Amino acid sequence: MTPRVLLPWSDIAVPDGVEAAFYDGTGTPPDVSAVEFYVLPYDRGPEPPRLIAKMPSLKAVQSLSAGVDSLLPLIPDGVTLASGRGLHDLSVAEHALALILAAQRDLPRWIGQQRAGSWDRVHTRSLADERVLLVGYGSIGRAVERYLEAGEADVVRVASTAREGVHGIDELPGLLPGASIVVLVLPDNPATRGLIGARELAALPNDALVVNVGRGTAIDTAALTKEVADGRLRAALDVVDPEPLPPGHPLWRLPGAIITPHVAGGSNSFHPRAVRLAGEQLARFIRGEPLVNVVR
Numbered sequence: 568m569t570p571r572v573l574l575p576w577s578d579i580a581v582p583d584g585v586e587a588a589f590y591d592g593t594g595t596p597p598d599v600s601a602v603e604f605y606v607l608p609y610d611r612g613p614e615p616p617r618l619i620a621k622m623p624s625l626k627a628v629q630s631l632s633a634g635v636d637s638l639l640p641l642i643p644d645g646v647t648l649a650s651g652r653g654l655h656d657l658s659v660a661e662h663a664l665a666l667i668l669a670a671q672r673d674l675p676r677w678i679g680q681q682r683a684g685s686w687d688r689v690h691t692r693s694l695a696d697e698r699v700l701l702v703g704y705g706s707i708g709r710a711v712e713r714y715l716e717a718g719e720a721d722v723v724r725v726a727s728t729a730r731e732g733v734h735g736i737d738e739l740p741g742l743l744p745g746a747s748i749v750v751l752v753l754p755d756n757p758a759t760r761g762l763i764g765a766r767e768l769a770a771l772p773n774d775a776l777v778v779n780v781g782r783g784t785a786i787d788t789a790a791l792t793k794e795v796a797d798g799r800l801r802a803a804l805d806v807v808d809p810e811p812l813p814p815g816h817p818l819w820r821l822p823g824a825i826i827t828p829h830v831a832g833g834s835n836s837f838h839p840r841a842v843r844l845a846g847e848q849l850a851r852f853i854r855g856e857p858l859v860n861v862v863r
Contacts, residue, residue, distance in 0.1 A: 570584075570585050570586065570603050570604065570852075570853060571585075571586045571587075571588065571601045571602050571603055571624075572585055572586070572587050572588070572602065572603065572604040572605070572606070572849060573587075573588050573589070573590055573596075573597070573599060573602045573604070573605045573606065573618075574587055574588070574589055574590075574606045574845065574849075575589070575590065575591045575592065575606055575607070575608040575609065575631075575845075576589070576591065576838075576842060576845075577589055578842055579606070579842050579845045579846050579849065580842075580846035580849070580850070581846075581849065582849065582850055582853045585849070585853060588602070590608065590615070590618075591608050591611070592608030592609075592611025592612070592614065592615045593611070596618055599618055599621050599622050600621070600622070600623060600624065601624050602622045602624060602625060603624050603625060603626045603627070603852075604625075604626065604627050604629070604849060604852050605618070605619065605622065605625060605627070605628050605629070606629045606631070606845045606848075606849075607628065607629065607630050607631060607632075607638075608631075609631040609632065609651075609837075609841065610632075610833070616637075616638055616641050617641075619641050619642065619643075619646075620641065625643070625646050626645075626646060626647065626852075627646065627647040627648075627649065627848075627852055627858060628642060628646060628647070628648050628649070629649050629651075629844075629845060629848050629849075629858070630648065630649065630650050630651050631651040631654060631841045631844075631845070632650065632651050632655075632832075633650060633651055633652050633653075633654065633655050633656075633705075633706075633707060633754075633832075634650070634754040634755065634782070635648060635650045635862050636754055636755055636756050637755070639862070639863065642863065647858060647861060647863070648861070648862045648863050649848060649858045649859065649860045649861050649862065650860045650862050651841065651844065651860070652705075652706055652860045653706055653840075653844075653860070654832075654837060654840050654841050654844060655707065655831075655832035655837065656706050656707050656709075656710035657710055657836060658831065658832050658833065658834040658836055658837055659707050659710070659711070659752070659780050659831040659832050660707065660710035660711040660713070660714050661714070661834065662780060662805060662827070662830070662831035662832075662834075663711045663714070663750055663752070663778060663780045663805075663831065664711070664714040664715070664718070666778050666780070666803035666804075666805065666825060666827070667694055667699075667715075667748060667750070667776065667778055667803065668694060669803065669825055670692075670776050670778075670801055670803045670825055671691065671692040671693055671694050671697075671748075671776070672691045672692070672693070673689075673691045673692070675822075675825065692774075694715070694718040694719075694720050694748075695718055695719045695720065696719060696720070696721065697720050697721065697747045697748055698720070698721045698723060698745055698746050698747055698748070699715050699720045699721065699722050699723065699746065699747075699748040699749075699750060700723050700725060700742055700743065700746035700748070700749045700750070701715070701722055701723065701724050701725060701750050701752070702725045702736075702739070702749060702750065702751050702752065702753060702762075703725070703726070703751060703752030703753045703754075703781055704724045704725065704726040704733055704752075705726075705752070707752050707780075708724070708726075708752045711750060711752060711780075712724070715750075720748075723742060723745075723746065725738070725739060725742065727758065736758075736762075739762075739767065740766075740767070740770060743767055743770040743771050744770050744771070744772060745772075746771065746772075746775060747772065747774070747775050747776065748775065748776045748778065749763075749771065749775065749776070749777050749778065750778045750779075750780070751763065751777075751778065751779040751780070751781045751785050751786070752780055752781045753781035753782060753785045754781065754782060755781075755782035755784045755785075759781075759782070759784065759785050760784045760785065761784070761785075761786075761787055762785050762786075763777070763785055763786045763787065763791075764786075764787040764790055765787060765790035765793075768787075768790050768791060768794050768800060769794075771800060773799055773800075774799075774800070774801065775800055775801070776800070776801045776802070776803060777791060777800060777801070777802045777803070777804075778802075778803045778804070779802075779803075779804045779805065779806050779807075780805045780806065780831045781806060782806055782808075783804070783806040783807040783808035783809075783810050784808045786808065788807060788808050788809075788812075788818070791818075792816075792817050792818050792821070795818065795821050795823045795824050796817055796821055798823060800823070801823040801824070802818070802823065802824045802825070803824075803825040804818075804824070804825070804826050804827070805826075805827045805828075805829055805830065805831040806829050806831075807826065810829060811828065812826075847859075
């Protein structure tokens with residue numbers, strides 16, 4: 568029987584003898600009853616994952632996202648789920664660095680002055696020699712670290728469990744008071760939700776910068792809003808909770824906050840990397856070889 572696969576783009580390499588259908592997450596999907604290998608469209612909302620329940624022949628699902636916690640309940644027993652680990656590493660790391668530098672070098676001030684035709688010079692903060700608490704030390708965290716070290720920051724690594732050179736998350740309370748910048752690169756799961764609450768924020772020194780390029784649920788938004796509104800802490804956020812923030816939420820306009828709309832992983836480096844990974848994974852599947860980045 569000819570294997571049937573469902574792919575988001577037509578530029579993914581399809582091995583000879585494989586029947587491919589295409590669905591980019593918009594419009595009406597094709598018949599999926601015979602699909603064995605499904606590459607999920609990226610960032611297309613809840614509809615593409617819901618198709619999984621309509622695929623009785625399904626054997627493997629390839630996600631193009633690094634985090635797949637929300638997919639796990641949708642994957643039937645016996646079906647392999649592989650993540651897009653590695654696809655977004657450099658894109659997210661670039662964005663994390665951009666947020667840090669925008670905040671440290673006060674870019675919103677200079678952009679505002681440009682619009683006003685003003686030339687008012689002051690010295691700013693820097694990244695160099697600052698102690699950066701990097702919370703989340705997977706492949707994206709390691710990519711962020713490379714940029715931080717290029718900027719000569721003092722990086723302190725934190726992960727869910729301690730290992731050589733990496734602090735465990737249980738050590739966080741003792742590490743926060745010494746950090747001038749905290750960068751969160753965390754998935755959304757029960758262990759990370761609300762990890763940074765009022766108590767943790769209060770432990771940070773005055774003028775510390777909180778950066779989040781993981782998931783918004785890791786931070787207590789109300790507690791962070793209060794700290795930023797009081798002028799004690801600053802924030803540079805690509806993700807928030809809820810997402811998006813409702814119109815009129817104070818964080819939109821607070822002078823100590825920079826917000827981007829969950830775009831860290833969406834640079835133009837993503838597509839060619841995703842096409843390559845999907846093609847390689849499909850080839851492995853057809854050859855009967857194990858997939859990489861297998862979650863379950």
